[in-house]
Amino acid sequence: MAQNVIMPKWGLTMKEGKVVRWLKGEGDSVEAGEPLFEVETDKITNSVESPAGGVLAKIIVPEGDVAPVQAVLGIIAAPGEAVESAAAPSGAGGAGAEAAPAAVAEASAAAPAGDGKFVPAMPAARKLARELGVDLAAVAGTGRNGSITMKDVQAHADSAFAGINASPKAIEFARKQGIDLSMVEGTGEDGRITKADILRAMNPAADQPVAAAPAARDTVLPMEGVRRLIADNMQASLQNAAQLTVFVEVDVTGMVDLRTRLLERNRRDAEYRLSYNDIISYAVCRALKRHPIMNSTLQEDGIHLHERVNLGVAVSIDKGLIVPNVKEADTFGLEELRTRIRDVAGRARKGGLSMDEISGGTFTISNVSMLGVDGFTPILNPPETGILGVGRIVEKPAVHNGEIAVRRMMTLSLTFNHMTTDGAPAMAFLRELGDMLETPGLMIV
Structure with missing residues (x-):
């Protein structure tokens, strides 16, 4: 029996992926569990295994195209089994494949219209329904006790574009602009509608030639792949969380002295390295254990308080930014933690991370001190509640023990989700973290 090959979902924030390369061609034999194709997300490029053995009978999403999670990318059939030609999936769900099994078609069928009674739905689902103009009474709920989730609302909205030959970006843009794609002429491959086609339809005058003096040509960097x-994800983070950033300037002279003493103690070890970020990471783990609300994630069924700290460390790479995390970071001493942070950061730059190491984080640190920046407003890494921004250390005159002295000062910025916690608990966490960096002995109390 034919089986669909679908776009996997890696992590709570993944909405779509790009098919980078098919490792098998149409008609090739494939074994269950054998690498079948490669997918690129904003975080990683990884291979996906075949869900079944047989023959790759049909490739629906070609190399280079972007498809949402759970979209049908191809079909695997038994040798000699006839598979009907499948239409290219719509950008919002890929459910338009005509060759999909009957079970898939039944699962995607819309629920009958409601009768005006209260419809149980998650708050986030109601918000999304308002934004997309979806009647909740017409949506089939798959959540607990039939409650409607965001995925249900999105799937219902996507069904309106089933059978439309358009790119995923074009469908998303048309939905936001309220454009009827049946009235738009596609100029892409095989008549596919692109975002540019929609823009032309919205402003026909733009196609008329206008006499103008020659202008210098801009260099255009395509907004695609990892950058897109x-x-x-950054836009979604700002739209789906009530983000607030608070700042505190900390006298970290004590932390600087601690690092100096530890480096001196290990001076005979040529391989020994210890950064301020290592000490800050250790302090963050201690502070999170005392303020558990900051070590939480906001998910569809509520706020999850995590027993362990999976500490994310933002790492700059050629294509952008990646946030690997150290699992159970709160269980390690300073020396073990610094080793593990260096390990994941090093492999992040070389491209050697696993999916487990870039998902499941509970709190993130973003250190920009090496860029000479004092403070900034970091953006949350959803679904986490908090992210700490770390600025550079600057020598400044400050009052110390009643006298003006030169001290080493650092600005810390904490962005938190006001949907998950109020300002007072978040600020109490930041203040305690600052106290630990000013007086490192507090980390062991």
């Missing part, structure tokens, strides 16, 4: 996915 990062942009979409």
Whole structure:
């Protein structure tokens, strides 16, 4: 029996992926569990295994195209089994494949219209329904006790574009602009509608030639691949969380002295390295254990308080930014933690991370001190509640023990989700973290 090959979902924030390369061609034999294709997300490029053995009978999403999670990318059939030609999936769900099994078609069928009674739905689902103009009474709920989730609302909205030959970006843009794609002429491959086609339809005058003096040509960097996915995730983070940033300037002279003493103690070890970020990471783990609300994630069923700290460390790479995390970071001493942070950061730059190491984080640190920046407003890494921004250390005159002295000062910035916690608990966490860096002995109390 034919089986669909679908776009996997890696992590709570993944909405779509780009098919980078098919490792098998149409008609090739494939074994269950054998690498079948490669997917690129905003975080990683990884291979996906075949869900079944047989023959790759049909490739629906070609290399280079972007498809949402759970979209049908191809079909695997038994040798000699006839598979009907499948239409290219719509950008919002890929459910338009005509060759999909009957079970898939039944699962995607819309629920009958409601009768005006209260419809149980998650708050986030209601918000999304308002934004997309979806009647909740017409949506089938798959959540607990039939409650409607965001995925249900999105799937219902996507069904309106089933059978439309358009790119995923074009469908998303048309939905936001309220454009009827049946009235738009596609100029892409095989008549596919692109975002540019929609823009032309919205402003026909733009196609008319206008006499103008020759102008210098801009260099255009395509907004695609990892850059596009990062942009979409950052925008989604700001739209789906009530983000607030608070700042505190900390006298870290004590932390600087601690690092100096530890480096001196290990001076005979040529391989020994210890950064301020290592000490800050250790302090963050201690502070999170005392303020558990900051070590939480906001998910569809509520706020999850995590027993362990999976500490994310933002790492700059050629294509953008990636946030690997150290699992159970709160269980390690300073020396073990610094070793593990260096390990994941090093492999992040070389491209050797696993999916587990870039998902499941509970709190993130973003250190920009090496860029000479004092403070900034970091953006949350959803679904986490908090992210700490770390600025550079600057020598400044400050009052110390009643006298003006030169001290080493650092600005810390904490962005938190006001949907998950109020300002007072978040600020109490930041203040305690600052106290630990000013007086490192407090980390062991």
